[in-house]
Amino acid sequence: MSDVDAMMPAIDEIHILWISEGMSCDGDSISVTAAAQPSIEDVVLGLIPGLPKVHLHNKVLSPKVGGEDFLAPFRAAARGELDAPFVLVVEGSIPNEQINGDGYWTSFGNDDAGDPKPLNDWLDELAPKAWGVVAAGTCATFGGIHAMAGNPTGCMGLADYLGWDFRSAGGLPIVNIPGCPVQPDNFMETLTWLLYQAAGLAPVIPLDDQLRPTWLFGKTVHEGCDRAGYYEQGDFAKDYNSPKCQVKIGCWGPVVNCNVTKRGWMGGIGGCPNVGGICIGCTMPGFPDKFMPFMDAPPGGSVSSAMLGGVYGPMIRLLRGITNKTVNKEPKWRHNRAELTSGYDPRWGN
Amino acid sequence: MATTPERIKPKVNVVDMSWDPITRIVGNLGIYTKIDFDKQEVLTCKSTSSIFRGYSVFMKGKDPRDAGFITSRICGICGDNHTTCSNYAQQMAYGVKPPPLADWIVNLGEAAEYIFDHTLFQDNLVFVDFCEQMVRETNPDLLAKAETTPAPRADQHGYATIADIMRAFNPFEGAIYKEALVLSRLAREMFCLMEGRHVHPSTLYPGGVGTVATPQLFTDYLVRLLRCLDFIKQGVALNDDIFDFFYEALPGYEEVGRRRILLGCWGAFNNPEHVDYQYRNMSSWGNEMFVTPGIIVDGKLITTDLVDINLGIRILLGSSYYSDWEQEEMFVTHDPLGNPVDRRHPWNQTTLPRPQKRDLEGGNYSWVMSPRWYDKRTDEHLALDTGGGALARLWVTALAGKVDTPYVKSTGSSVLINLPKTATTPESTLEWKIPQWSNALERDRARMYFIAYAAAMALYFVEQGLREVRAGHTKTFEDFDVPDDAIGCGFHEAVRGLLSHHMVIRDGKIANYHPYPPTPWNGSPTDSYGTPGPYEDAVAGTPIFEQNGPDDFKGIDIMRTVRSFDPCLPCGVHMYLGKGKTLQTQHSPMFGAQTG
Numbered sequence: 001m002s003d004v005d006a007m008m009p010a011i012d013e014i015h016i017l018w019i020s021e022g023m024s025c026d027g028d029s030i031s032v033t034a035a036a037q038p039s040i041e042d043v044v045l046g047l048i049p050g051l052p053k054v055h056l057h058n059k060v061l062s063p064k065v066g067g068e069d070f071l072a073p074f075r076a077a078a079r080g081e082l083d084a085p086f087v088l089v090v091e092g093s094i095p096n097e098q099i100n101g102d103g104y105w106t107s108f109g110n111d112d113a114g115d116p117k118p119l120n121d122w123l124d125e126l127a128p129k130a131w132g133v134v135a136a137g138t139c140a141t142f143g144g145i146h147a148m149a150g151n152p153t154g155c156m157g158l159a160d161y162l163g164w165d166f167r168s169a170g171g172l173p174i175v176n177i178p179g180c181p182v183q184p185d186n187f188m189e190t191l192t193w194l195l196y197q198a199a200g201l202a203p204v205i206p207l208d209d210q211l212r213p214t215w216l217f218g219k220t221v222h223e224g225c226d227r228a229g230y231y232e233q234g235d236f237a238k239d240y241n242s243p244k245c246q247v248k249i250g251c252w253g254p255v256v257n258c259n260v261t262k263r264g265w266m267g268g269i270g271g272c273p274n275v276g277g278i279c280i281g282c283t284m285p286g287f288p289d290k291f292m293p294f295m296d297a298p299p300g301g302s303v304s305s306a307m308l309g310g311v312y313g314p315m316i317r318l319l320r321g322i323t324n325k326t327v328n329k330e331p332k333w334r335h336n337r338a339e340l341t342s343g344y345d346p347r348w349g350n
Numbered sequence: 351m352a353t354t355p356e357r358i359k360p361k362v363n364v365v366d367m368s369w370d371p372i373t374r375i376v377g378n379l380g381i382y383t384k385i386d387f388d389k390q391e392v393l394t395c396k397s398t399s400s401i402f403r404g405y406s407v408f409m410k411g412k413d414p415r416d417a418g419f420i421t422s423r424i425c426g427i428c429g430d431n432h433t434t435c436s437n438y439a440q441q442m443a444y445g446v447k448p449p450p451l452a453d454w455i456v457n458l459g460e461a462a463e464y465i466f467d468h469t470l471f472q473d474n475l476v477f478v479d480f481c482e483q484m485v486r487e488t489n490p491d492l493l494a495k496a497e498t499t500p501a502p503r504a505d506q507h508g509y510a511t512i513a514d515i516m517r518a519f520n521p522f523e524g525a526i527y528k529e530a531l532v533l534s535r536l537a538r539e540m541f542c543l544m545e546g547r548h549v550h551p552s553t554l555y556p557g558g559v560g561t562v563a564t565p566q567l568f569t570d571y572l573v574r575l576l577r578c579l580d581f582i583k584q585g586v587a588l589n590d591d592i593f594d595f596f597y598e599a600l601p602g603y604e605e606v607g608r609r610r611i612l613l614g615c616w617g618a619f620n621n622p623e624h625v626d627y628q629y630r631n632m633s634s635w636g637n638e639m640f641v642t643p644g645i646i647v648d649g650k651l652i653t654t655d656l657v658d659i660n661l662g663i664r665i666l667l668g669s670s671y672y673s674d675w676e677q678e679e680m681f682v683t684h685d686p687l688g689n690p691v692d693r694r695h696p697w698n699q700t701t702l703p704r705p706q707k708r709d710l711e712g713g714n715y716s717w718v719m720s721p722r723w724y725d726k727r728t729d730e731h732l733a734l735d736t737g738g739g740a741l742a743r744l745w746v747t748a749l750a751g752k753v754d755t756p757y758v759k760s761t762g763s764s765v766l767i768n769l770p771k772t773a774t775t776p777e778s779t780l781e782w783k784i785p786q787w788s789n790a791l792e793r794d795r796a797r798m799y800f801i802a803y804a805a806a807m808a809l810y811f812v813e814q815g816l817r818e819v820r821a822g823h824t825k826t827f828e829d830f831d832v833p834d835d836a837i838g839c840g841f842h843e844a845v846r847g848l849l850s851h852h853m854v855i856r857d858g859k860i861a862n863y864h865p866y867p868p869t870p871w872n873g874s875p876t877d878s879y880g881t882p883g884p885y886e887d888a889v890a891g892t893p894i895f896e897q898n899g900p901d902d903f904k905g906i907d908i909m910r911t912v913r914s915f916d917p918c919l920p921c922g923v924h925m926y927l928g929k930g931k932t933l934q935t936q937h938s939p940m941f942g943a944q945t946g
């Protein structure tokens with residue numbers, strides 16, 4: 001109760017400015033249309049008691065035809081003239097625009113001169129003015145697939161760009177909701193928490209050191225997996241025909257923070273190792289590099305599974321803790337310095 | 351004006367109009383046009399994409415088995431089409447054929463993807479352009495007419511007038527808009543049953559699937575599929591009513607988004623009884639697919655042979671931010687049948703990004719390259735389009751006359767789709783007939799029919815999958831070794847059209863990998879031969895029916911044209927509505943002669 005009391009004044013109307021022009025596939029926007037707990041239309045139509053009135057500005061779902069008509073609220077927010085507070089949702093990894101001369105990697109509309117306006121310029125203008133900033137999906141949270149070794153764009157996660165100690169106008173750190181794509185209900189539930197918080201009905205959202213909601217990412221895939229019983233019996237799948245535990249054929253579940261095996265993908269259906277798909281660590285800061293090649297057994301997996309006969313629980317937890325720490329770190333080439341260190345040798349001559 | 355006798359001063363009202371970004375699509379697309387408001391026609395169009403991500407660059411040196419997991423991330427709406435296509439290419443390279451059950455399961459997942467994706471795009475994104483709110487803002491006279499026009503198929507869908515249908519499309523509020531979101535979720539549950547997760551699948555591997563194939567899997571899928579069928583049957587009737595009304599109420603609307611009939615389809619739904627994924631047999635098993643591959647030029651089907659299709663692919667530059675690869679290494683000089691492979695073929699492409707300022711006036715303006723298909727009969731590099739996917743699939747399948755199942759049958763000039771009785775609708779046979787034009791309305795109409803096609807094929811695939819399981823053939827994965835040196839190619843249909851993946855393996859690692867999804871074909875900029883991309887030439891020449899002038903112009907006819915292709919630019923494009931900057935108001939003899 002005291003947490004709630006300590007918060008800022010309640011907000012009764014709020015904009016969601018959603019930019020998917022990071023280096024992304026827009027898969028997080030599409031994923032959100034799959035959510036039913038709650039659905040995006042429930043939130044937009046005001047069907048959840050207590051939430052502020054929400055104005056959603058998302059390119060995929062916008063009723064506008066496009067262009068300036070669509071960009072108007074973004075431009076107003078950048079000038080500090082939007083009529084209500086806003087949550088900035090960023091989708092996609094943030095490129096390094098300091099390494100490509102006169103060119104650009106990704107833009108969102110045009111600037112005053114009629115040239116493409118880079119995403120990074122928008123972020124510089126909007127993020128400090130936002131009531132809250134949300135990074136949707138692993139590209140935006142940690143860099144993701146486009147930030148793989150050998151990438152030409154030098155891209156990174158939003159916190160690498162804005163700084164891990166960034167605070168929004170509402171006094172919040174960035175809220176990271178990883179997943180490739182983001183699990184639909186994980187996103188909507190986190191957004192709903194923030195909206196309750198804005199309305200003065202919830203305390204500050206609890207986040208871990210990677211800025212992830214603790215109730216969603218506090219457990220591992222393995223801890224929620226219904227195949228973990230096979231693991232306990234030392235009975236492992238040798239190839240993808242088997243319904244048994246997949247740690248010897250590529251599953252990283254024991255060291256990956258994600259709730260998909262508990263929540264399923266949508267409506268409780270689907271998921272990853274629980275339905276025959278190895279966990280490739282897609283929610284993690286170390287994704288994808290630290291999990292490749294995906295179809296080989298993770299090194300830690302064979303060590304801990306070999307120990308099943310003797311030393312049990314505490315030792316396994318210790319070993320997994322070490323690996324978990326490693327994969328919870330991004331590779332070192334994801335940064336916003338004016339240099340490309342991904343291993344790619346550019347020929348554009350800057 | 352018309353009565354001014356002396357010195358005619360033909361005031362040409364050509365305005366620069368652009369939309370950047372375009373909404374209700376996936377990815378970054380900008381469309382830059384010059385519009386003649388006197389003639390009510392678009393003069394020129396440029397299509398640009400403002401995003402580069404670099405898959406073909408960062409995949410080099412990686413484990414080839416990772417390709418399906420990585421390439422899914424190209425697309426946020428049909429990522430699974432990439433995984434599937436990549437696995438096809440890998441299976442060729444590794445020489446592995448998955449157990450038949452695995453192919454049926456992949457077909458079921460892909461059918462659910464078509465149903466989900468076409469529904470979400472049609473009803474929640476495209477139809478906003480045809481909804482009551484939008485028509486009121488752009489063509490109030492048309493809306494007035496719609497209010498008094500009875501819907502001819504009201505008995506099938508329950509909406510009394512055309513305007514009632516339009517209201518049902520209103521975003522977030524309209525009944526069909528809301529039902530479509532719910533249906534798109536149901537179809538995605540079907541998808542997740544087969545492929546684990548949407549949009550990036552978890553259970554697909556080269557060599558098969560990890561999906562647990564028990565009878566329950568098929569039960570859970572089938573009951574959901576049957577629940578989709580009422581909506582689908584009614585949807586076809588609703589779509590026909592709307593599009594027929596546009597032709598009737600706005601004579602000349604067939605010219606909106608019309609272009610030369612140049613359609614490509616790379617085929618979908620492999621038949622496990624025939625496919626062995628080997629290149630040398632590809633001509634034969636390609637023709638057994640449940641959506642036939644092929645190329646249509648000016649209405650004629652010129653090939654259905656995947657080897658011909660493969661060898662004709664050329665990647666051109668011309669207006670893109672890349673350096674040429676003429677001086678780079680050739681990876682594949684001959685295909686496994688001994689045919690020479692061109693330097694501009696994806697197997698031999700080297701991607702050399704060259705970031706630079708955008709120059710829309712005669713320079714480079716897009717991160718998308720220009721894929722073309724070389725027609726050796728005429729020595730032309732054809733700018734094929736996909737008709738948004740569904741149009742090319744139905745058209746090729748109809749003309750080829752090869753698909754013959756109890757649920758879908760090609761007649762040589764049409765496609766028959768049989769759907770069983772469901773809760774509120776009787777058993778029905780739908781017939782998609784080859785249209786007169788390749789234009790915006792026919793691309794949109796085909797999409798709804800293809801949803802029905804995919805649903806009907808899914809019924810067939812459920813039967814086949816269950817037959818395998820009941821016979822005890824429950825194996826879903828076949829093991830393989832990755833060779834040190836190999837090549838592979840995969841052909842598939844992404845939801846919005848043709849999709850290919852080309853891979854070269856050296857020393858057990860990826861030496862070259864090039865995915866070519868539909869949007870680089872459809873959304874490509876003008877190529878090195880000066881040939882515009884399909885969006886560009888479909889928009890150029892499009893008549894303007896919108897009643898608003900330059901000051902409050904929405905560009906609805908242009909938007910309908912562009913969205914009819916189902917743009918999806920993560921795969922490869924960026925509209926900006928400048929505040930109608932007047933480009934030239936001038937005395938021009940050429941324009942003047944044409945203005946009244």
